[in-house]
Amino acid sequence: MGLFKNASTVLRANIREYGMYIALFVIMAIFTILTDGVFMSSRNISNLLNQTGYIAVLAVGMTLVIVIRHIDLSVGFLAGFLGAIAAIAMVFWKLPVIVVIPLVLALGVVAGLITALPVAKMGIPSFVASLAGWLIYRGAILLVTESTGTIVVPNQTFNDIGNGFIPDLPVAMRIPGLHTLTLIVGLLAIIFYIVNEIRSRRTKQAYNFEVLSMDMFILKLVIISALVGYLTWVLAGYQGLSWTLVIVLVVVAVYHFITTQTVLGRHIYAVGGNPEAAELSGISVPRIILITFGSMGFLSALSGILFTARLQSATMTAGSLFELDAIAAAYVGGVSAAGGVGKVVGSLLGAVVMLSLTSGMNLMNIGIAYQYVVRGLVLALAVIFDVATRRKSK
Amino acid sequence: MTPPILEMKNITKEFPGVKALNNVSFSVQKDEIHCLVGENGAGKSTLMKVLSGVYPYGDYSGDIVFEGEVQKFRGIHDSEKAGIAIIYQELALVPEMTVYENIFLGHEIRRGALVNWNETLKRAAEMLKKVKLDINPTVKVKDLGVGKQQLVEIAKALSRDVKLLILDEPTAALNENESENLLSLIRDLKKQGVTCILISHKLKEVISIADKVTVLRDGQTICTLDADLGQVSETVLIKNMVGREIDNIYPKREHVVGEEVVLEVRNWNAYSPIVERDILKDIHFNIKKGEIIAFAGLMGSGRTELAKSLFGNPDGFRIQGEIYLKGKKVAFSSPHDAIEAGLAYVTEDRKGNGLILIQDVKQNITLANLQEIARRSIVNSNVEVNVANDYRVSLNIKTPSVEQRVSNLSGGNQQKVSLGKWLFVKPDILILDEPTRGIDVGAKFEIYTIMNRLVEQGMSIIMISSELPEVLGMSDRIYIVSSGRITGELPIGEATQEKIMSLATN
Structure with missing residues (x-):
């Protein structure tokens, strides 16, 4: 019983941190029961994660924007517009994919910086500056697609970004019925995670810092390894890791590293926590605003690429409401509107939670009207939970 | 003997891991000025929060008896209804609203569903007269100085028929004149039947005004002293607050001021586009290695603006003038530059x-x-x-x-x-802006000791302070600032409180 008791103490002390995981687990469990297991089928989970992709990358960028007490409403139509530019570049300008993608990503950064410039240099509220962007990019999509309508992208390499899966090992080396390379990647991830945790624990001990007790530490390793392992196994049962998921995981990993380990990350959270104190500490607040919005623009471009590739075409309405989905995902994931608080991993989970609701309710044939209501309620509940536990854990 | 107007019995309030109040008893007679003193963290503010209902009934143990009845306040609203008003250090006025709107905010005078503005204006003027504030009630609060805003807060409390007025460090942000004004107002209110609890770190003020003083330490009542019985004096108070005698609250140090001038500022002028006026005029000063210089003066005299304008000018003043670091001319375009050059600024x-x-x-x-x-x-x-x-x-x-x-x-x-x-x-040069504001005697002493240690190691310290004893006790040289100008420079040997004050009001 000792183990269980310890675990519940650790859990209670970190309820905010783990609340998101528990919520996701509960939602998945409920849908799995209600759909007789269809929800957790390999095919459905694979689809779900792929659909989350273009919102998840936006949510990651939006997390940082909200952390520094700003907002960017332009990201949805910016993603749509840049997706259209990508399609046009390939179809009409006949540019190769290898040129188009960096070009579009660079345009994204530029667009983000343009939104940020009046915010950083003149103190214009970002709500207004990005609302202007929202209108402008909406018009821009219509302009570039007006004469052609929907632009179909015939390029297989590009479309694979949104629909394709990583290749498998040669037939001889495969485990029948499972995507073997995916399993290997998952296994490597688990090993990397365990080695990393052990190393970090050793360093902490070398500094004589407090660490989790051995049984808790092992429990944590086992639980997380099991989760990663299970997810890998589920994905391997369909077509394996998709390129979308690979991209999302790389983005989240990079942003997680930047926000938690680097000087830049610290500066971003300091600006969010108290801009005046940050400025007096030698941090240039305008510079942080430019970097954060630049990264948002970059991720908007990525989102546009993912979405266009997924649809295999650029449409006139691409990007509608993406910004609100991304904002909702960030808030569900525990970002605070007061600034200075929020994690990118949380926002990824927030995006997965919101998509799980859609996917689960679709499987249950629940009408779209109810779906909106339920997602609204979940958003409200998540924020209420967050505020309530924050007050307690002061 | 009449029963007390307020009696708090055996109040205990716990936060996770800490007992903020441990069995505190506190009683106040009608029509007295009762001061509450103690180090920071002694529990004064917590006690007042319990009294005013910020921590509702059930959140603490013990009884609050006000005017003979046990009270169970569930929020500030309840305590206000009972006639208790609390005025915090951070003023709770709406800057963009006018004085009369603020005074009746939350208990507007109505006629039917509408606000009766004429009556409000008339009553507001009466309240302002009561607090001896001669201003037009239609001005916006943001256009008033801190001292006047405080009086507006008191007027607001009076408009609610307050019986017990609690003031939390009311003079912390006031200059000497304004403080004196406020204290005499409190004495007047006492004559009009308003009982007052005053929390203060300024012991001189406490001694001049208190009928009784209660000392808290570590969440416990240490003693209640009666001024009429001659029990209140600075040494007694300090002894009870810290639990030990502090014979000299300014630690001694060997004066080893170096010869080298590490920082010199010449012809320094600044214009603020926000308030649209010159805020600093013709400032000249210098500081040597291992020296503590003080910028003395009244609140609002421009000392903080001077520090910030030197420290990379984050507020965007328009600046003219020169800074020389160890003889070399420099310019800082941001706090980052200033830090790189060896400056540090501990804000007020x-x-x-x-x-x-x-x-x-x-x-x-x-x-x-x-x-x-x-x-x-x-x-x-x-x-x-x-x-x-x-x-x-x-x-x-x-x-x-x-x-x-x-x-x-x-x-x-x-x-x-x-x-x-x-x-x-x-840093080579450390700017300390009001380094001991709002902190207790024990912590002050520690900060002074640290300052001495730093100058001994060769650091130079610029101290901005409104407390004259601190200026005299800690610095080697004093610049007096008044209305954005340096009106005098005194070596420590020649400085007296009277000289500084007369230059500061120059």
């Missing part, structure tokens, strides 16, 4: 622009010099903990761990975190 307002309250001790301490603990821009969080622990020990920061949120620390400990943060940038 540690909560507003000094610390990041939602972050922990270690993150605050390392913020201004993250490069030092980073390799290729990646922060080494283990080294960070060690650095923070070093400062925790050397500055005696009282916190369970360096992972504690700064918002949970007391004022004195927050100030030490702020100091630690700036010491970690290893």
Whole structure:
């Protein structure tokens, strides 16, 4: 019983941190029961994660924007517009994919910086500056697609970004019925995670810092390894890791590293926590605003690429409401509107939670009207939970 | 003997891990001015929050008896209804609203469903007369100085028929004149039947005004002293507050001021586009290695503006003038430049622009010099903990761990975190803006000792202070600032309180 008791103490002390995981687990469990297991089928989970992709990358960028007490409403139509530019570049300008993608990503950064410039240099509220962007990019999509309508992208390499899966090992080396390379990647991830945790624990001990007790530490390793392992196994049962998921995981990993380990990350959270104190500490607040919005623009471009590739075409309405989905995902994931608080991993989970609701309710044939209501309620509940536990854990 | 108007019996209030109040008893007679003193973290503010219903009934144990009845306040609204008003250090007025709107905010005078503005205006004028504030009630609160805003707050309390008025450090942000004004108003209110509880760190003020003084320490009542019986004096108060005698609250140091001028400022002028006027005019000053100079003067005389304009000018003043660092002319276009050049600025307002309250001790301490603990821009969080622990020990920061949120620390400990943060940038010149404002005697002494240690190590300190004893006790040389000009320079040997005050009001 000792183990269980310890675990519940650790859990209670970190309820905010783990609340998101528990919520996701509960939602998945409920849908799995209600759909007789269809929800957790390999095919459905694979689809779900792929659909989350273009919102998840936006949510990651939006997390940082909200952390520094700003907002960017332009990201949805910016993603749509840049997706259209990508399609046009390939179809009409006949540019190769290898040129188009960096070009579009660079345009994204530029667009983000343009939104940020009046915010950083003149103190214009970002709500207004990005609302202007929202209108402008909406018009821009219509302009570039007006004469052609929907632009179909015939390029297989590009479309694979949104629909394709990583290749498998040669037939001889495969485990029948499972995507073997995916399993290997998952296994490597688990090993990397365990080695990393052990190393970090050793360093902490070398500094004589407090660490989790051995049984808790092992429990944590086992639980997380099991989760990663299970997810890998589920994905391997369909077509394996998709390129979308690979991209999302790389983005989240990079942003997680930047926000938690680097000087830049610290500066971003300091600006969010108290801009005046940050400025007096030698941090240039305008510079942080430019970097954060630049990264948002970059991720908007990525989102546009993912979405266009997924649809295999650029449409006139691409990007509608993406910004609100991304904002909702960030808030569900525990970002605070007061600034200075929020994690990118949380926002990824927030995006997965919101998509799980859609996917689960679709499987249950629940009408779209109810779906909106339920997602609204979940958003409200998540924020209420967050505020309530924050007050307690002061 | 009449029963007391207020009696708080055996109040205990716990926060997770701390007993903020431990069996505190506190009683106030009608029509008396009762001062509440104690170090920061002694429990004064918590006690007043219990009394005013901020911590509702059931959140604490013990009884509050007000006017003979046990009260069960569920919120500030209940205590206000009973006739208790509390005025905090941070004023609770709406700056964009007019004085009369503010006075009746929350209990508007109505005619039917509408606000009766004419009656409101008339009554507001009456209230202002009561607090002897001669202003037009239609001006906006933001256009008033802090002293006048405070009087508006009191007028607001009076408009609710207050019986017990609680003032939390009311004179902390006031100059001598305004403070004197406020104290005489409190005496007047007493004659009009308003009982007053005053929390203050300024012992002279306490001695001049108090009928009774209750001393709290570590969440317990230490004693209640009666001024009529001659029990109240500075030494007695200090002894009871800290539990030990402090014979000299300014630690001695060997004066070893160097010869080298490390910083010289010439012809320094600044214009603020926000208030649209010149805020600094023809400032000249210098500081030597190992020297403490003080900028003395009244609140609002331009000392903080001077410090900020030198420290990379984050407020965007338009500046003319020259800065020489060790004889070399320099210019700072941002605080970052100033820090690089060896300056550090511990702000006056540690909560507003000094610390990041939602972050922990270690993150605050390392913020201004993250490069030092980073390799290729990646922060080494283990080294960070060690650095923070070093400062925790050397500055005696009282916190369970360096992972504690700064918002949970007391004022004195927050100030030490702020100091630690700036010491970690290893500056040559340290600017301390009101380094001991709102912190207790014990922590003050520690800060003074640290300052002495730093100048002995060759640092130069610019101290901005409104407390004359502190200026006289700590500095080697004093510049007096008044209305954006330097009106005098005194070596410590020639300085007296009277001389400084006359130059400051010049």
